[in-house]
Amino acid sequence: MSHAAPKKVLLAYSGGLDTSYLTAWLTHAMGYSVTTLTVDCGGMDDVERQRLAEQSELLGAVEHRTVDAREELFARVLRWLIAGNVRRGETYPLCVGAERGLQAEILAGVAALEGFDVVAHGCTGAGNDQVRFESALAVVAEDVEVLAPIRDQGISREEEREWLNAHGFDIASNDCEYSINAGMWGVTIGGGNLLVEHGSLPAEAWRWTRTASTGSGPEGVRITFDGGIPTAIDGQAMEPVELVETLNLMAGSAGIGRGYHLGDTVLGSKGRIAYEAPAATVLLDAHRELEKLVLTEDQRFLKDHVGDTYGRKLHQGQLHEPMMRDAEAFFASTQARVTGEVDVLFQGMAPLVQAVSSPYSMMAASDAQYGERPSKKSDPSGALWLARTLAEPARLAKRAGSNGPVGSSASAEPALKQDASLASKLLLDEVPA
Structure with missing residues (x-):
C-alpha cells in the first residue's frame, strides 16, 4: 500500500x-x-x-x-x-x-x-x-x-x-x-518589562550599543550623499549595504541610535519597543540637514507629508500598494540635488550635525546674509508690504471681534492682548541666532 x-x-x-x-x-x-x-x-x-x-x-x-x-x-x-x-x-x-x-x-x-x-x-x-x-x-x-x-x-x-x-x-x-529582531536598518527589542509603559531595558539587554560607556567609538563621521543616496564615509567610497553595515558598527560603538518607541499597532492597540538604529539615525539626521540646504521650504513641507504617509503604509505591510510607487517617484524627483557632504559629531550618545556643504547650496547662491544684509535684489518696501499682507487675516479677525455681541469683546480683549503679548515674546525668543 x-x-x-x-x-x-x-x-x-x-x-x-x-x-x-x-x-x-x-x-x-x-x-x-x-x-x-x-x-x-x-x-x-x-x-x-x-x-x-x-x-x-x-x-x-x-x-x-x-x-x-x-x-x-x-x-x-x-x-x-x-x-x-x-x-x-x-x-x-x-x-x-x-x-x-x-x-x-x-x-x-x-x-x-x-x-x-x-x-x-x-x-x-x-x-x-x-x-x-x-x-x-x-x-x-x-x-x-x-x-x-x-x-x-x-x-x-x-x-x-x-x-x-x-x-x-x-x-x-x-x-x-525579550523578543529580538535584527536587520540592516536596526534591531528591535520587545517583551519583558517593555510590555508596560513605564518599563525600561537594563544595560545588558542592549545589543549594538553595549560598548558605548567605554568611550571606544569614533568622535564623528563625514557622510557623502549623491542624489540622496549615501556613497562614502570619511571620504571612503562604499556600496550602500557596506556603508550601512559599517556605520552601524561605528555609530553603535558610540552609543548612537538607542531609543524607545510607543506607537499604534496595525491591530489598533498600543505597543512599545526599544530599538537600536545607529546607521539609520545618523543617515536620516544628515540627509534631512542636507535637504534644508538644497531644497525649498515647500518641497520639504510636501516631502514631510508624503514621507509620513509612506512610513505609515509600510508599517502596515503595504509595500505592494501602488501608491507607494507614486510616492517613490516623487521622492526620486526631489533627490536630484541632494548631493554633498555632512559632518556629524557623536556627542553624548547622540548625533549632532555640525556642517553641511553642497554644490547646489541655496545658501551659497544667495547674496543675502541672514541677520546682516538683505539681498541686493530685495526692496525694503516690499518686505513691509509682505508683512502687512500676511497679517491681514489676523487684522480682519480682530476688527470683526470688536463687532460681536454686547459684552463679548470687552471680556475677551484683555485675554487677547495677553495672548498677543505672550506670542510676540515667544516669536522673538525663537528667532534663530
Missing part, C-alpha cells in the same frame, strides 16, 4: 523561539517535509548564518536555505526611507518592520518556483508582522496556502519551550526574556 508523499512546507525561518518550535513541530508532530528559508536582510554575521543552518537541521528540517536580500532591501525600501526622512512618531526609523513585505515576497517566489505545497511563518496573533506577511502574500501569491500555527492556535512562548524540552530540543541558550 503506497503512502502519499508528505506535504512540502517552506518556512520563513529566523532561528528564534517561534520558528524553531515550528520547524520541529511541523516535522515531528505533523509529518511534513520542512525546508527552512532565511531571507537575510542584515543584522547577522557569517557565524550567525551558520548557526541558523545547523540549528534548523537539528530541529528536523530537510534543508536550510539563505537568500541574501540586503542589496534588494536597500534598493527597494531603505533608499526611500532615507529620501522620505521616514520615522514613525518622529522617532522610530521602522527598522525590521521595513523588511517584512520583501521577505514575504521572496518566500512566495521560492515556493512557487520550486513547487512547495505550503508556505509558513511564525508570526503571533498579537503583533504587526502577521499583517505584514499576510498582506504581502495576498498580493504576490494569492493562491498559495499559508500556515501560521503560532497565531491560529494561540500558542504561548512558554508552551513552545515546554514542547521543545519534552521532545529533546534544547534551544534555551538562543532565547531570552
Whole structure:
C-alpha cells in the first residue's frame, strides 16, 4: 500500500523561539517535509548564518536555505526611507518592520518556483508582522496556502519551550526574556518589562550599543550623499549595504541610535519597543540637514507629508500598494540635488550635525546674509508690504471681534492682548541666532 508523499512546507525561518518550535513541530508532530528559508536582510554575521543552518537541521528540517536580500532591501525600501526622512512618531526609523513585505515576497517566489505545497511563518496573533506577511502574500501569491500555527492556535512562548524540552530540543541558550529582531536598518527589542509603559531595558539587554560607556567609538563621521543616496564615509567610497553595515558598527560603538518607541499597532492597540538604529539615525539626521540646504521650504513641507504617509503604509505591510510607487517617484524627483557632504559629531550618545556643504547650496547662491544684509535684489518696501499682507487675516479677525455681541469683546480683549503679548515674546525668543 503506497503512502502519499508528505506535504512540502517552506518556512520563513529566523532561528528564534517561534520558528524553531515550528520547524520541529511541523516535522515531528505533523509529518511534513520542512525546508527552512532565511531571507537575510542584515543584522547577522557569517557565524550567525551558520548557526541558523545547523540549528534548523537539528530541529528536523530537510534543508536550510539563505537568500541574501540586503542589496534588494536597500534598493527597494531603505533608499526611500532615507529620501522620505521616514520615522514613525518622529522617532522610530521602522527598522525590521521595513523588511517584512520583501521577505514575504521572496518566500512566495521560492515556493512557487520550486513547487512547495505550503508556505509558513511564525508570526503571533498579537503583533504587526502577521499583517505584514499576510498582506504581502495576498498580493504576490494569492493562491498559495499559508500556515501560521503560532497565531491560529494561540500558542504561548512558554508552551513552545515546554514542547521543545519534552521532545529533546534544547534551544534555551538562543532565547531570552525579550523578543529580538535584527536587520540592516536596526534591531528591535520587545517583551519583558517593555510590555508596560513605564518599563525600561537594563544595560545588558542592549545589543549594538553595549560598548558605548567605554568611550571606544569614533568622535564623528563625514557622510557623502549623491542624489540622496549615501556613497562614502570619511571620504571612503562604499556600496550602500557596506556603508550601512559599517556605520552601524561605528555609530553603535558610540552609543548612537538607542531609543524607545510607543506607537499604534496595525491591530489598533498600543505597543512599545526599544530599538537600536545607529546607521539609520545618523543617515536620516544628515540627509534631512542636507535637504534644508538644497531644497525649498515647500518641497520639504510636501516631502514631510508624503514621507509620513509612506512610513505609515509600510508599517502596515503595504509595500505592494501602488501608491507607494507614486510616492517613490516623487521622492526620486526631489533627490536630484541632494548631493554633498555632512559632518556629524557623536556627542553624548547622540548625533549632532555640525556642517553641511553642497554644490547646489541655496545658501551659497544667495547674496543675502541672514541677520546682516538683505539681498541686493530685495526692496525694503516690499518686505513691509509682505508683512502687512500676511497679517491681514489676523487684522480682519480682530476688527470683526470688536463687532460681536454686547459684552463679548470687552471680556475677551484683555485675554487677547495677553495672548498677543505672550506670542510676540515667544516669536522673538525663537528667532534663530
